[in-house]
Amino acid sequence: xxxxxxxxxxxxxxxxxxxxxxxxxxxxxxxxxxxxxxxxxxxxxxxxxxxxxxxxxxxxxxxxxxxxxxxxxxxxxxxxxxxxxxxxxxxxxxxxxxxxxxxxxxxxxxxxxx
Amino acid sequence: xxxxxxxxxxxxxxxxxxxxxxxxxxxxxxxxxxxxxxxxxxxxxxxxxxxxxxxxxxxxxxxxxxxxxxxxxxxxxxxxxxxxxxxxxxxxxxxxxxxxxxxxxxxxxxxxx
Numbered sequence: 578x579x580x581x582x583x584x585x586x587x588x589x590x591x592x593x594x595x596x597x598x599x600x601x602x603x604x605x606x607x608x609x610x611x612x613x614x615x616x617x618x619x620x621x622x623x624x625x626x627x628x629x630x631x632x633x634x635x636x637x638x639x640x641x642x643x644x645x646x647x648x649x650x651x652x653x654x655x656x657x658x659x660x661x662x663x664x665x666x667x668x669x670x671x672x673x674x675x676x677x678x679x680x681x682x683x684x685x686x687x688x689x690x691x
Numbered sequence: 692x693x694x695x696x697x698x699x700x701x702x703x704x705x706x707x708x709x710x711x712x713x714x715x716x717x718x719x720x721x722x723x724x725x726x727x728x729x730x731x732x733x734x735x736x737x738x739x740x741x742x743x744x745x746x747x748x749x750x751x752x753x754x755x756x757x758x759x760x761x762x763x764x765x766x767x768x769x770x771x772x773x774x775x776x777x778x779x780x781x782x783x784x785x786x787x788x789x790x791x792x793x794x795x796x797x798x799x800x801x802x803x804x
Binding site: 609611613618619620621622623626628667669671678679680681682683684 | 695697733781783791794798
């Protein structure tokens, strides 16, 4: 069965600092991996996705993530945090071959201090 | 006009009421979803519709009843709910079931008294 683990339910960084949000997955087949962001009082929005092409994936708002099969990880990074990045971030895994059902992690809340 | 619109945004209901949540997508997608988002818990997939046919029902209690009259509209009918059903209910759509790329509405915040 597929699963996703996000390490740290809350991460706090200073404005301009590196953002690193951790995600590890478990999947019996090559997975598709996603990061979604949820701003306060809004629905989720796709940040980026890995679908077995390049292992380094670039997304919106300066975020990127690297698929590391040996570590079963798909960590999300951004070189320099902005106040507007404060939100909740969800990692998700999908077994596309079985109907594309997304399994979400529990989310990581990112706070950005001025 | 946003891609996926949910109404109402907020709903308070008693345990004996009957209400409905509505979702409309303007993206021409073929698949629509209902998710439940509770505090401190992962998003829970409730129902999936593909081309207006229900293709997944994740052991959701019968007090939740989905309806998909066409590919643009999705409803969640609610009756005799419990306080633990209070949550944010998110609707999403995708071009097909197989993309994993979902477009979400802003959600309907439900409080059951």
